[in-house]
Amino acid sequence: MVGGCDASLLISSNSFSQAERDTDINLSLPGDAYDVVTRAKTALELQCPGIVSCADILAVATRDLITMVGGPFYKIRLGRKDSFESYAKDVEGHIARPNMTMDTIINMFASKNLNVQEMVALMGAHTIGFSHCSEFSKRLFKFSQTSEFDPTMNPTYVQALQTLCGNNTKDMAAFNDVMTPGKFDNMYFINLQKGLGLLASDQAMIYDQRTKPFVELYAKDQDAFFKAFAHAMEKVSVYKVKLGKMGEVRRRCDVVNQLQVNPNKKIGS
The missing domain is CATH 1.10.520.10 (Peroxidase; domain 1)
Known part of the structure; x- marks a missing residue:
């Protein structure tokens, strides 16, 4: 856009x-x-x-x-x-x-007249689709001096992704939603609560106090997510x-x- x-x-x-x-x-x-x-x-x-x-x-x-x-x-x-x-x-x-930092993402959406709630709903589109290892592998290997991988991630999930992305000669891909990758639902938000967010920008939403309430709302109420997503998409489409x-x-x-x-x-x- x-x-x-x-x-x-x-x-x-x-x-x-x-x-x-x-x-x-x-x-x-x-x-x-x-x-x-x-x-x-x-x-x-x-x-x-x-x-x-x-x-x-x-x-x-x-x-x-x-x-x-x-x-x-x-x-x-x-x-x-x-x-x-x-x-x-x-x-x-x-x-x-x-x-990107959450400040940068929020400001980017705001420049398109989309508020934080609408931004979180639109990020929920990651309930389908995939991302390449190059987009998230920094979370898996030598993350910091104190941790091999991003500590906000589920360790079992990390092991599976390390196996997938360990061969640096091929930019493999993983589903954005590991649980229900072929279904548009609110599982993306439930995953964030369990440390199963694939992208750093996704997982960060559960820790930022501006976005966390909406992640929690959409995780427990799929109808609320669908309503907010539909409204936001109508705005985006014009x-x-x-x-x-x-x-x-x-x-x-x-x-x-x-x-x-x-x-x-x-x-x-």
Whole structure:
């Protein structure tokens, strides 16, 4: 969510510019996700060319995927336009990294008009998905002078992750939610209470007094989590949307329309 809900993430890099999707933090996004949007766009272009934006497709596909794996349904307003540009250099500071302090993460979400409760609910999206060893291995080996691993972690969990990530030649991946990885539920928050948070930024929420009450609330009340998550996602889905001449309806989601005419043109120029 760099420039808003505008499908800039879907644009491919070219010989002139590296796009958002190829920055390091986005490389773990599954290729299947891009394929789903591409297939939906192709089908829509055959039936109603130039009408449905990639941003709208992405917003609806995200909501439907969450619902399919057990998460809440929420309303999606349509009519977004797609961005004209996408730059990898713009990503930093817009996506929470595992080593960020809680102050930094809270401030980052606040800059997008999301409060602490909404931030914690959105972090709960880690109930599905995975992370690579490079994103959490510093918690497992030579953590400090007094501890081999992060003492906030469950020791049995640490042993399993050390076995997974011990081979440094391969950047293996682990599920963000070790208990119910294929289900959208509140187990992510229950895990944090047991030291089973995979990323340092996740586990830190149970120790920060600003976020802890919401972790505890969502751990014991899945309905409260779902309600807060749905509300937050509705806000995210309309953040800095592009309308009118601020954007376009791309004919292909991975290429801005100008580049389809002139492939030698830089992204966003």
